[in-house]
Amino acid sequence: MKKSKLVIFFMPVFIVLFLILGIIIFPNESIASAKEGLNIWTNVLIPSLLPFIIGANLIVDLKIVDLIGFIINPVTRFIFNVSGKGALVFVISTISGYPVGAKLASELRSNDQISKSEAQRLVSFCSTSGPLFIIGAVATGMFQNSSLGYLMITCHYLASISVGLFFRNHGKELIPRSSHSLREDIQNVINARYSNNEGFFVLFGNAIFNAVNTLLMIGGFVIVFSVIFKILSLFKIIFLLSYILYIPLSLFGVTKELCYAFISGLFEITIGCNKIAAVISTPEVLRATLASFLIGFSGLSILAQCCNFLAKTDINVGLYIFSKFLHGTLAGLFTFLLYPLFKSTILVSNFSSAYNVLYNNSIWNYYIENYKLILPILIIIYILVSLIFLEKTSYKIKNPS
Template sequence: MTQILFLLFLFLTLITIKKSKYLLTILPAFIISFIIISLVIFPKNTINAAVDGLNTWFYIVLPSLLPFFISAEALIGLGVVNFIGTLLSPIMKPIFNLPGEAAFPFVMSITSGYPVGVKLTTKLRTQGVLTRIEAQRLISFASTSGPLFMIGAVAVGMLKMPNLGLLIAIPHYLGAITVGLFFRYYGIKLDKSKETNNNTKNLIKTAFDELILARKKDNRGIGLILGDAVRESFNTMLIIGGFIILYSVIIEILDITGIINLLSSIISFIPFISNKELIKAFISGLIEMTVGCKNIASMSTIPILIKLVTINFIVAWSGISIHSQASSFISKTDLKISIYLLSKLLHGIFASIYTVLISNIFIKFPINTSVYASYTYTNITSWRKWFEIFKFSTILQISILSTIILISLFISLSFIKREK
């Protein structure tokens, strides 16, 4: 029955395409109606999927990301981001054509994962720290997965091959950097960003001046900053949780109604793309990356390199679920979601290419990444694991922040010596 409804939905969609002015109005109504009908027809399956999504959010995503969101919000309010940005400006401008403040969202994204980078980029944009062009450049590559997911979840938990963890992470980050280099030329004719101060002799003094100036502009007490950081972070986590639950249900509906099978059958007719199960897993991954990665990893007949190439594309693309989370932040700014989606597509392509290029190195000379073995993201439904992940994320956040500050000071001192 649901397949008939879906075919009817496609027919009505094709009709509305001819009248494009009604497409954006009628199409969402069709989609929501189809989901509601499926919820009524398959209540048990959809409720189980919703519970799985809720468990994923509460036991994995919440303890993993909450420390990063709270600390990031507090650091922005305290002016630490301005301090770090001034120190890193001598390297960020020539490489990515961005101010030093852009380094903070990029590093936070690398260490914590989706959608921290997008959230912080839009935060800096709304505060006027970044221009529209700068924020658009930054968001193109400061939206990455974190090592806990790529190594702990995919390599250890799904593939059961910890030695291949870096073969997932390195191509992913190389792909992001490549996209950043590509987008450094985006909007260059319209760029109205302020010129970077080339005088690096007083770089550290300037950084402290920026820190003090940022605190004066904010004018909130430390207690209020921390309170706002906790409230804003929990609100963000609730939004993320809602999308995780929603797309868990949508994936289940698409699976039990046979829609994914239908799409994979259609695509399998394309020459050189004949493995229907791989196509099915890939389509699932385009919607929700965790489901897609898990399905691909469980396929015993697929060569490991094909698995890694496909998984790395999916993780870099990140899935419609993550895109929905990102769009909830982007929509509050003047940034273009279409440019962001293009950058994620390029990220997926570059990550897959880098996987092929460096695969021989890691397959012949494996590197053990078992440090993440305790965080496999599979069947974690206990308070003990919750606090373990929260503790690990907190320690990781403190370590990363300390490292950023030390690297920033080292870079600034190096430029000062060079000037002398």
């Protein structure tokens, strides 16, 4: 037997046994962390997610996603190489937050409404956080700066769209134009809707049943990962990872405390963002950058929730995780670069020479003084380059070499 198979088999076994051992050694701390996870689930997740999950289920069952998809299909097909259903999934995800986008995309694939390649492209940019968390919880509640939330949410969705453009060629598949007229497509959807002989109240009841089961599963993930993080902290593993991360990041003025907070967020973004915001000795721009990365990456707890949905389909989970890492990286980069525009003044920094190289020079100062003229020009150039990129990539898909 190959060693790789033995490692794959026994690695989860050792991890589970290690965590169980930690719970046995630290029972009081484990119970306290489980209560914290339960508190997050009951006070935050259930009120914020339940209505959206019920609505998302109804949108699929009532064929609303199909009807809207037919109308906006030409736009989404050109930009992201996905059908019009993708735009609706993206909108729902941006409103409701994790993990509704991944759940809805996996349901479309499970129902065979989209192909495997389209599902992979769709889930790469339709799994996002919601404005309530970014603006309300992170910016206002943790950073005590509500206006910072608008910068972070702009960068978050801009990064998501950028990832969608990056993945538009995945699968070498071009979404075809509909061979039917809009009227014929709508008629077919209506006929399919009534062919199941299920009335609205049956679908409504099914939507509530599925939503409650989904939230129970999400609550389990939150509680388990809350305990996992506590056990790893008690065994000083989080501290060790933080110290390893601190070695290269210390060159940029990152403290050990900030590294610890960042590692915390890799497990659970709410805990991580709260700890990052509390490190007031670090400039806000760096804290906001790291928080933006965590929100885009989503953390292991939410990744596990999303992967639970995706693993029931043929969507590549590893590729999805890579897209989330790319999403987090771009969101953090956009936040770091656009932060001076958010402040509207030239910042004075004392935390690293690297920051001064970027922001304290004549070119950047000229940009800040004239950004109202330069920024629209850059946006126009970005749109033109994107259109050229879309046209060329569409041609390559149509005519593969």
